[in-house]
Amino acid sequence: MIAPRRVLRDVFPYQPGKSIASVQRELGLKSVVKLASNENPLGPSPKAMAAYRKAEKLNGLYPEGTSPELRAALARFHQVEPESVIVGNGSDEIIRLLCEAFLDPEDEVVVSQHGFIRFKQQASMMGARVIEVPMTDWTHDLPLMAKATSPRTKLVFVANPNNPTGTYNTQEEVAQLLAAAPKTALVVLDEAYFQYAAAIPGYPKSLPELVREHDNLVVMRTFSKAYGLAGLRVGYGVADPELTGWLDRIRMPFNVNLPAQYACLEALKDGAFVKRAVAVNDAQRASVARGLGDMGFGVGESATNFVFARSPIPGRELFKALLRQGVIVRPLDEYGLPHHIRVSIGTSAQNKALFAALKKVLAGRKVEA
Ligand SMILES: Cc1ncc(COP(=O)(O)O)c(C=O)c1O
Known part of the structure; x- marks a missing residue:
């Protein structure tokens, strides 16, 4: 057998949330509710989907590699120049590009202990040294992360808010990190859950200011x-x-497909849709958090579209039992958190299904203190 690069021996693959189709296949269930990947339970904006369908007739053509129209629209949206924007195949691709562009073997990367796991996976693939900094109250300790940097540090990854803990760092904390980190280190603020946190007083105004x-x-x-x-x-x-x-130079030539470029252009214009998604999430999250608390879960504050909770029984056991009831949540063993789960916020009907399943699963079980 041909040996892969040495560093790949220590690389473990990302475990995505279980899909609805796989649960239907494996357990023979018809109705399955997925609350495992922090998707929007309302689905996409109808306006975005109309644009997606309109692009169908162009699918015989290659897309434009730099996604120029979407890039220009994003630049207007964020009041920056188009050259400041790089569009990727998910923000996952941007994480990959950053690591491929900036990490030589033995360079240092600073991440947070329970920060989004893709950062350390991708950095390890480049042979970089990953320094994991403990959290404080399930929140990135940015002063400690700044202290962990050195002249060898190339990347500092901060998911804000963080997946899976749901917590956020303030404008002041981020500003202090930027002031303290060496100028030779690139600070990466991953704001995948921005829209859910944007209204919180003190949440950073990163674009375009920072x-x-x-x-x-x-x-x-x-x-x-x-x-x-x-x-x-x-x-x-x-x-x-x-x-x-640099990222543009090394991305795949046609990294974002053509209908996706069209759909995102329209999605960006549909601010009313995003507003509704956030409002539904806010209301449902409060009720899910309350309900879980009443059932003996330890639920943290969340600035996202999911909740992070300490489960009264081991997380994987709960995950498996809920699967049999047709509800998919996310166990967090890979984050070193065997007693915690992450539950994405669904629609009112989906959340009702979650609680009905939880009642069945937890009834009569010996619950740990
Ligand atoms: C913090 C964080 N960053 C990035 C991603 C990747 O998102 P995308 O679908 O844009 O690749 C996720 C997805 O769960 C996430 O939670």
């Missing part, structure tokens, strides 16, 4: 969450044009 002030900052956003377009795979980064130029 990116204009710091040429060692990248802000990432995605169409996968509040815009409801996870299946189309579109995310983007905003940074100094010199920096995005």
Whole structure:
């Protein structure tokens, strides 16, 4: 057998949330509710889908590689120049591009202990040294992360708000990190859940302000969450044009497919849809958090479209039992949190299904203190 690169021996694949189709196949269930990947339970904006269908007749053609119309629209939206925007196959691709563009083996990458796991996976693939900094109250400890940087640090990853803990860092904390980190280190603010956190007083105003002030900052956003377009795979980064130029140079030639580019252009205009998605999420999240609390879960504050909860029984056991009831949640063993689960916020009907399943699963079980 041909040996892969040595660093790949320590790389473990990302475990995505279980799909509805796989649960239907494996357990023979008809109706399955998925609350495992922080998707928008309302689905996509109808206006975005109309644009997607309109693009059908162009599917025989290659898309334009730089996604120029979407890039220009994002630039207007964020009041930056188009060259500051790099569009990717999900923000996941931007994470990959950052690691491929900036990490030599043995370079250092600073992440947070229970921060979004893709950061350390991708950095390890490049042979970089990943430094994991403990959290404080399930929140990134940015002063400690700043302290962990050195002249060898190339990337500092901060998901804000964070997946899976649902917590966020303030404008002041982020500003202090930017002031304290070496200018030779690139700070990556992953704002996948931005729309759910934007109204919280103190949540950072990263675009365009912070990116204009710091040429060692990248802000990432995605169409996968509040815009409801996870299946189309579109995310983007905003940074100094010199920096995005490196990412543009190494991306796949046609990384974002053509109907996805059209759909996202319309999605960006449909602010009313995003507003409704956030309002539904706010109301449902409060009720899910209350309901879980009443059933003995320890539920943290969330600035996102999911809740992070300590389960009264081991997380994987609960996950498996809920699967048999047709409800998919996310166990967090891969984050080193065997007693926690992450539950995406669904529609009112989906959340009712969650609680009906939980009642059945937890009835009569010996619950740990
Ligand atoms: C913090 C964070 N960043 C990035 C992503 C990847 O999103 P995308 O669908 O844009 O690749 C996710 C998805 O769950 C996420 O939670």
